[in-house]
Amino acid sequence: MNRKIGVLAIQGAFYEHIQMLRELGTEVIEIRQKKHLLNNHFDGLIIPGGESTVMGKLLRELDMLAELKKLIDNGLPVFGTCAGLILLAKNITNDKDKHLAAMDISVKRNAYGRQLGSFQGNYDFKHIGRIPMVFIRAPYIESIGVGTEVLAVVDNNIVAARQNNILVTSFHPELTGDLSVHKYFLDLI
Amino acid sequence: MNNRYELNKNLAQMLKGGVIMDVTTPEQARIAQSAGACAVMALERIPADIRTAGGVSRMSDPKMIKSIQAAVTIPVMAKVRIGHFTEAQILEAIEIDYIDESEVLSPADDKYHIDKRAFQVPFVCGAKDLGEALRRISEGASMIRTKGEPGTGDVVQAVRHMRMINQQMRQLQNLRVDELYQAAKELQVPYDLVKFVHENGKLPVVNFAAGGIATPADAALMMQLGAQGVFVGSGIFKSGDPERRAQAIVKAVTNFNDAKILAELSEDLGEAMVGINEQEIEVLMALRGE
Numbered sequence: 001m002n003r004k005i006g007v008l009a010i011q012g013a014f015y016e017h018i019q020m021l022r023e024l025g026t027e028v029i030e031i032r033q034k035k036h037l038l039n040n041h042f043d044g045l046i047i048p049g050g051e052s053t054v055m056g057k058l059l060r061e062l063d064m065l066a067e068l069k070k071l072i073d074n075g076l077p078v079f080g081t082c083a084g085l086i087l088l089a090k091n092i093t094n095d096k097d098k099h100l101a102a103m104d105i106s107v108k109r110n111a112y113g114r115q116l117g118s119f120q121g122n123y124d125f126k127h128i129g130r131i132p133m134v135f136i137r138a139p140y141i142e143s144i145g146v147g148t149e150v151l152a153v154v155d156n157n158i159v160a161a162r163q164n165n166i167l168v169t170s171f172h173p174e175l176t177g178d179l180s181v182h183k184y185f186l187d188l189i
Numbered sequence: 190m191n192n193r194y195e196l197n198k199n200l201a202q203m204l205k206g207g208v209i210m211d212v213t214t215p216e217q218a219r220i221a222q223s224a225g226a227c228a229v230m231a232l233e234r235i236p237a238d239i240r241t242a243g244g245v246s247r248m249s250d251p252k253m254i255k256s257i258q259a260a261v262t263i264p265v266m267a268k269v270r271i272g273h274f275t276e277a278q279i280l281e282a283i284e285i286d287y288i289d290e291s292e293v294l295s296p297a298d299d300k301y302h303i304d305k306r307a308f309q310v311p312f313v314c315g316a317k318d319l320g321e322a323l324r325r326i327s328e329g330a331s332m333i334r335t336k337g338e339p340g341t342g343d344v345v346q347a348v349r350h351m352r353m354i355n356q357q358m359r360q361l362q363n364l365r366v367d368e369l370y371q372a373a374k375e376l377q378v379p380y381d382l383v384k385f386v387h388e389n390g391k392l393p394v395v396n397f398a399a400g401g402i403a404t405p406a407d408a409a410l411m412m413q414l415g416a417q418g419v420f421v422g423s424g425i426f427k428s429g430d431p432e433r434r435a436q437a438i439v440k441a442v443t444n445f446n447d448a449k450i451l452a453e454l455s456e457d458l459g460e461a462m463v464g465i466n467e468q469e470i471e472v473l474m475a476l477r478g479e
Contacts (some may be wrong), residue, residue, distance in 0.1 A: 012205060014206070015205070033444065033450075049202075050205070050227065051207060053223075053263060054227045054263075054439070062440070082203070083203075109262060110262060114264075114284045114286050115264065115284075115287070116309055116310060118199070120192055120195070136196065137203075172199065
């Protein structure tokens with residue numbers, strides 16, 4: 001199936017996602033401005049890793065936040081990694097700011113501490129199996145709401161989940177050579 | 190190399206498309222974060238003031254760095270003198286997110302850089318040509334930036350360094366495979382890194398622009414020349430309206446290819462830092478550490 005995926009490209013590691021989508025034979029468009037949201041049709045959206053404070057601020061300043069939220073609330077399939085997960089969460093336990101607030105999860109930012117707490121390993125992902133996971137100053141999910149499916153747990157912390165059209169991981173599949181999570185996302189569309 | 194090196198390169202990937210700002214106080218750090226900085230560089234004096242003050246310039250007081258770590262949630266970087274591995278050990282002990290082995294401070298060693306592979310925390314290093322960039326990477330740097338000429342508000346050196354690195358990479362790409370050994374010898378770098386550049390046309394780590402960036406247009410210029418993000422040192426807190434200028438530079442980096450947006454961002458920013466031309470300066474920091 002020929003699907004077109006938008007990748008939010010305002011800051012962070014968006015190029016890595018674009019490369020993975022291209023490897024999977026998917027058409028990609030970069031979303032940098034409001035007009036890119038309004039004037040294009042796309043079947044799904046990826047919100048990459050980066051700094052959530054920067055992306056949250058730019059989404060507001062570029063007048064994209066409300067439009068994006070509307071699309072997601074209306075069912076646009078969206079996949080957020082790391083900062084993307086934070087932007088999608090309805091509650092951030094150690095931050096007063098909320099951004100897209102679309103998914104019933106409570107997340108903790110920088111949950112593993114500073115860069116020395118960053119780590120990687122192979123862990124189980126429901127429906128996929130064991131995959132490499134890279135955590136960079138990562139958040140994790142502290143609690144989930146009704147209708148949210150837990151997809152991966154590492155050291156008793158939830159690191160991947162899905163609620164209807166929204167998929168989130170606190171790790172970075174785009175930094176590994178493993179395409180399985182991206183494929184899983186495309187299969188949800 | 191090991192997992193830690195990969196993780197450290199990965200953190201730099203997350204900073205891409207962002208602006209790293211020099212700050213000297215927790216208050217400035219908060220301003221930088223709310224203006225959209227993707228990381229801050231904690232230092233006691235910004236480069237322009239280091240230049241004016243003269244004398245020996247060293248690593249900042251760890252207490253001051255910790256107060257900045259406590260003030261923001263974004264990554265905090267700090268500088269050590271070239272070759273001063275003990276300053277680096279101290280910064281690692283306070284869990285800094287990135288160490289800048291920087292020519293802005295007085296070099297502690299005129300021959301050897303820090304063996305960055307001996308550390309768990311990541312390092313960013315300056316380079317003015319491809320040889321320097323690859324030497325720093327072989328020593329364990331997980332991020333590169335142009336040296337530029339810090340504290341001048343003059344972007345000419347950053348432009349020169351970025352163009353030089355990119356030209357030299359294009360030259361390597363065009364060589365025959367059997368010519369790469371000689372290229373490695375001329376660049377004074379390991380063959381494997383030359384081969385990587387030949388095959389991929391880019392550095393194996395993220396490359397930012399730094400030195401003399403003072404306006405949204407400067408930042409966008411560096412992005413169009415191939416930088417993956419920018420460091421802004423004196424340009425923000427030496428200007429008339431730091432918050433406004435910081436925000437404008439952040440947005441200019443995101444939409445560096447859209448001249449209409451850049452025009453809007455360049456309006457009404459107040460006074461830019463005064464700056465000094467390269468012919469007027471006495472100390473060329475970029476020449477520190479080859």
